Amino acid sequence: MQVLVGTCGFPKSxxxxxxxxxxVELQETFYNMPNSERMAQLRREAPEFRFTAKVFQGITHSPNSPTFKRTKGFKPGENHGMLKPTRENLQLWEQFAEAVSPLRPEVLVFQTPPSLKPEPYIYDFFTAVMGKWRLAWEPRGETYGDLKxxxxVAELGVIIVVDPLRREPTAARHYYFRLHGLGGREVNYKYKYTPQDLQKLASIIKRLDGEEAYVMFNNVYMYEDAVEFKRVYSSSV
Structure with a gap:
């Protein structure tokens, strides 16, 4: 299995x-709709590099989410967000997919907020947007408890994102892991992964069958931890 190690955003040059x-998983595409020329520029400067992108929050988050403070040129309406299969959301998805396409991202990542309830319409949304792109979904909060x-959603071909140090991955062809630190809360961005953590992560991934796994660090020390994990995993294979 091919293991691809990266970060959520650019912590270094x-x-x-x-x-x-x-x-790298682009984070700028979450806060603002992608700029097509910017996406093309990134692809030109790294033709063979693996990019993924976090889906625009206008599709995934509530219109009153505080994260919209960083958004320019878009004001969400009541029919936007929370993976609702509304005309407005689906139009926004088409705009997003077209704008990000020059990047040629390998995976488009939907991260939903903990406030999202496990509504049946989430399945309808993913049914409507399946097609050209490989999609991944990171459910959080109460939604993650609805295993059915x-x-x-996984049966549609959507990759279910987990942190394998917190939850056992379900067998699949493709894996996408996002690591937000360890501790009592769902995220702990200030956490520094220990050598024991990285060894455990490597052993978990080595036991998996599949074609590929993205291992994406999303903590303050993401660059250092990703570089070290890549070394640890390579030496353990």
Whole structure:
């Protein structure tokens, strides 16, 4: 299985990240709709690099989410967000997919907020947007507890994102892991992964069958942890 190690965003210069790691998940595409020329520029400067992208929050988050404070040129309406299969959301998805396409991202990542309830319409939304792109969904909060809903969405071909140090991955062809730190809360961005953590992560991934796994660090020390994990995993294979 091919294991691709990267970070959520660019914690160092782009040149340093391209040189040391395998992949980057763009975060700017979450806060604002992608700029097509910017996407093309990134692809030109790293033709063989693996990019993934976090889906625009206008599709995934509530219109009153505080994260919209960083959004320019878009004001969400009541029919936007929370993976509702509304005309407005589906139009926004088409705009997003077209704008991000020059990047040629390997995976488009939907991260939903903990406030999202496990509504049946989530399945309808993913049914409507399946097609050209490989999609991944990171359910959080109460939604993650609805295993029937998650299984139905996975059956569509959507990758279910987990942190394998917190939850056992379900067998699949493709894996996408996002690591937000360890501790009592769902995220702990200030956490620094220990050598024991990284060894455990490597052993979990080595037991999996599949075609590929993205291992994406999303903590303050993401670059250092990703570089070290890549070394640990390579030496353990």
């Amino acid at each position: 782009r040149r340093a990240v391209y040189s040391a790691l395998d992949a 809903l998650i299984e139905k």
